Amino acid sequence: MLIWLDLENLIRHVESGHRPSGIQRVTFELSASLVAAGGGAVRVCRHARAPHGFVELDWADVEARLAALMTRDAPARREAPSPRERPEAAGALRRAFRRLPDEMRIPAHAVCQAEHEAARGLRSAGAAQLKAMRGLAAVAAGGWRLAAAAVRLRVLPRRRDVRVPDAFAPPVAFAAGDVLLAIGATWPFPDYAARIDAARRDGVRFAPFVYDLVPALFPEWSARSTTTGFRTWMETVLPQADRLFTISHATRRALRDHAKRAGLPIPEAIPVPVGAHFPRKADPDAAPLHPRPYVLFVSTIEPRKNHAGMLRLWREMIMQEKPDLVPDLILAGRIGWMSQDFITQCENAGWLGGKLRLIESPTDAELAILYRDCLFTIYPSFYEGWGLPVTESLGFGKPVVASNTAAIPEAGGRFCIYFDPNDLGDARRAISGLVRNPSRRAGLEADIARNYRPPSWPDAARLILDVLADDAVDLPAAPAVISLPAPALSSPTG
Numbered sequence: 001m002l003i004w005l006d007l008e009n010l011i012r013h014v015e016s017g018h019r020p021s022g023i024q025r026v027t028f029e030l031s032a033s034l035v036a037a038g039g040g041a042v043r044v045c046r047h048a049r050a051p052h053g054f055v056e057l058d059w060a061d062v063e064a065r066l067a068a069l070m071t072r073d074a075p076a077r078r079e080a081p082s083p084r085e086r087p088e089a090a091g092a093l094r095r096a097f098r099r100l101p102d103e104m105r106i107p108a109h110a111v112c113q114a115e116h117e118a119a120r121g122l123r124s125a126g127a128a129q130l131k132a133m134r135g136l137a138a139v140a141a142g143g144w145r146l147a148a149a150a151v152r153l154r155v156l157p158r159r160r161d162v163r164v165p166d167a168f169a170p171p172v173a174f175a176a177g178d179v180l181l182a183i184g185a186t187w188p189f190p191d192y193a194a195r196i197d198a199a200r201r202d203g204v205r206f207a208p209f210v211y212d213l214v215p216a217l218f219p220e221w222s223a224r225s226t227t228t229g230f231r232t233w234m235e236t237v238l239p240q241a242d243r244l245f246t247i248s249h250a251t252r253r254a255l256r257d258h259a260k261r262a263g264l265p266i267p268e269a270i271p272v273p274v275g276a277h278f279p280r281k282a283d284p285d286a287a288p289l290h291p292r293p294y295v296l297f298v299s300t301i302e303p304r305k306n307h308a309g310m311l312r313l314w315r316e317m318i319m320q321e322k323p324d325l326v327p328d329l330i331l332a333g334r335i336g337w338m339s340q341d342f343i344t345q346c347e348n349a350g351w352l353g354g355k356l357r358l359i360e361s362p363t364d365a366e367l368a369i370l371y372r373d374c375l376f377t378i379y380p381s382f383y384e385g386w387g388l389p390v391t392e393s394l395g396f397g398k399p400v401v402a403s404n405t406a407a408i409p410e411a412g413g414r415f416c417i418y419f420d421p422n423d424l425g426d427a428r429r430a431i432s433g434l435v436r437n438p439s440r441r442a443g444l445e446a447d448i449a450r451n452y453r454p455p456s457w458p459d460a461a462r463l464i465l466d467v468l469a470d471d472a473v474d475l476p477a478a479p480a481v482i483s484l485p486a487p488a489l490s491s492p493t494g
Helices: 008-015 023-041 059-070 092-098 102-159 192-201 224-236 249-262 307-320 340-348 350-354 364-373 388-395 408-415 424-435 438-451 457-469
Strands: 003-006 042-047 054-057 179-182 205-210 244-246 269-271 294-298 328-333 356-360 377-379 400-403 416-419
Touching: 003 023, 008 023, 008 042, 008 059, 023 042, 023 059, 023 457, 042 059, 054 059, 179 457, 192 205, 192 224, 224 249, 244 249, 249 269, 294 364, 294 388, 307 328, 307 340, 307 350, 307 424, 328 364, 340 350, 350 356, 377 388, 388 400, 388 408, 400 408, 400 424, 408 416, 408 438, 416 424, 424 438
Parallel strands: 003 042, 003 179, 179 205, 205 244, 244 269, 294 328, 294 377, 328 356, 377 400, 400 416
Antiparallel strands: 042 054
């Protein structure tokens, strides 16, 4: 039995210029651990250009390509940064593009990506024509022997730096009993149900991952095209699953309940604890990225993450408390969908006089510095299938004040202070209380350093391999979560 990892979503995401976050980071880390744990029994593939089928890739090549794109350094920052970073990367055209409604922006992005791929193909064709012309010129000048020497000397050394396009990779020859493991997001692909149907006719077992049910449960947080595509995926792809995996017990429960209401015939899902692999911590001598004390909020900018609520909360704290006692709030992440209204609100509010700052798409090195220097982090999202920034913050030794919904308490366990994201008063008690209580912050950091042990990617990979090899494997128990009480607002030191 071979296990084939479908990496189409991860490869497309990274090659389109986006830094991996959430699903794509999970896909990359889990794929690496699965390949390492499974040896030659775990292979990787992506979609063939034809409507059906997959092409086989070499994991070492894919890993090197993705790692190079993921770790590409950003330009050095200015010493006096503006509240919103990266104006050089977000020119007038890009800013206008972001303000388009999502029903226009998403198709427009697909057109731009297709044009980029076409241009890359034309460049490859031009290079091939140039090589052919060199060979013909050599033939005219000195015959076939000289032409062969020209090709050998001028072309072959360059070929070592040119990878064969994935479109020309060999097709996957599935055998009966093989498993197609779809770790990444597969709902963006309208033809995916037909691909799976064709593979299952060859005797392949299908095992997809479900990260969350946001487009189905909360369509107001997604573009209409995403909601429609996700529902179609649930109705046509998930019923073909032989095994199902989720990234949390909360997502497992939500999927089971939704499938029962919708009458979807799907197998019982297996929760796989999300592993944790953090970039190396910042160099102690690395220069700070912000000159004043701050709270850090790492997340893609989109309505579900509750950035607008934090804008209102920070404005309220500034108005009702001494401004110099209110730390700055740094938002670190890429600009996501349906975010144009929030960005406009920040601009209209003058970024709260500099108390609010956006660092767009920070590198891993920059994130490490931001974690190193922050007072603590917040994660006020309304709904998550897991909550990777929570485990990331704890991995860097920083306390988290997080929302108490969905799977977030699974990600943070007893090491977080939780609040109701729909109650700004509750959020303020938790956040402002920790701001005023440095001894409490120190105690939380000490507890995290002593006792926090995140799940590992190798452990997650071994569980998946055991489940695929033996349906009788014991499933992980749901974790017990103990919420830390919110610090009292009335105590500045205790």
